[in-house]
Amino acid sequence: MPSTPSPTRSGVIAPAVRGALVREPAQATLDLYPPIHNGRHNPLTDPHGLLPYRRRVQASKGQVLQFNADSGMLETWDWPINTATGERVAPDQLPRWRLIREMSNPTCLCSLIDPDIYTNCEMVVFLVTTGNLTGQWVAACARSRCKLFILLERMFNKRGQTVYSYPLRTSPIVELPLPRSNYTQGIPYSPSQTTTSANSTPNASPAAMRMLRRSSSTLNGEDSSPERPNKRQRTGSNSYAVTAAILPTIAPPPLPEPTSTFSSLLQLDAGSNAGLTIGQFKRLFVRCRACPIVTTKSAFEDHICRPQAELESEVIDLTVSDSDA
Structure with a gap:
């Protein structure tokens, strides 16, 4: 449910802090x-009528908006403020603030999809680790159903954002938003979970290592009899060739294809394995017949033609490198 101001709230920070508007108890x-x-x-591309709400969220330049299921409209989400420093809580501290304060993350539009069923619509706050949004904290629908997406980094220092000093929790948290572990090909991660770096190696148990050795023997056509004592290995130039010859050869796994428009856009500018195939590119973008504007298929629903723009007949050669230009 959306987080609405409690009658017992009290504004203790001066409204002049970074142009913030403190929520007063009488409001x-x-x-x-x-x-x-x-x-x-x-109704085919937007059966639940979510696009008008997403337009309003994107058009809001100074307020973080969330959906209010009771009114059926969007409302402001009060950014938490630290009374000790008089500053707004940084985006990377929001997950921790969520655990120790009586607050919740912004709510998404999933209640419009299932209006008769209670749904925990609290968005998840996470860090983007690839693409052009790398290093930015964002809030997104935890189920990836309503596709609501808020750039918290860009809203952090906006003037006019309402703030509130949330009190400390007196009882444990009952329900948390779903973890963000596979938003787009596993790129973003949930800061509420223990994570490791991208180059770290997961720990392997002895049972898993024994299973791996048995699988390798099966791939080589060997039986699964108990291992014999190791003989003295030969040393010299041929030892590497002998070792490489007995290793199983396995075809590389197929690359995962982007499953949504957002993941496809991230794949175009990903840090590793960037780019799309020609078929994926054609399925992602469309061009208006009346004007030279190119958009994604999902964004073409809101397209407004620009007849004043002249149709360009220039052919762009994508094979020319930057050094040749």
Whole structure:
């Protein structure tokens, strides 16, 4: 459920802090923001009518908006503030603040998909580790259903953002948002879980190592009889060739294909294994017949033609490198 101001809240920070607006205890109602309709609705691409709400969230430049299931509109999410320093809590500290303070992350639009079923719509806050958003903290739908996405790094220092000093928790947390472990090919991770670096190697148990040796023997056509005592290995130039000859050869696993528009866009500028195939590129982008604008298929629903722009007949040679240009 959306986090709404409690009647017992008290504003203890001066409103002049970074242009913030402190929520006062007498303010019982929040500012509500209706969705932005463009007069067109495609029930095939947007069966639940989520696009108008996502437009409003994207159009909000100084407020983090969340969905209020009771009113059916968007409301402001109060950014937590540290009373000791008088500063807003940094985005990378929001997961920790969520655990020790009486607050919750912004809520997404999933309650519009299942209006008759209770759904924990709290978004998950995580760090993007690849693509052009690398190093930025964002909030996204924990189930990847409503596709709501908020760039917290860009909203952190915006003037006019409402803030609130959340009290310390007096009882343990009952429910947390789902972990973000596979948002786009496993690129983002959940900061609430213990993570390791990308170059770290997972620990292997002795049972797993024995299973690996048995699997290697099966691939080589050998039986699974108990291992014989190791003989003295030959040393010299031929020892590497003998060792390489007995190793099993396995075809590399197929590369995972992007499963959503967002993951495809990240794949274009990924830190490793970047790029899309021609088929994936054609399935991702479309070009308007009336103007030279190129958008993704999901964004074309909101496309407005620009007749004043001239159609370009220039052919872009993608085979030319930057050094030749």
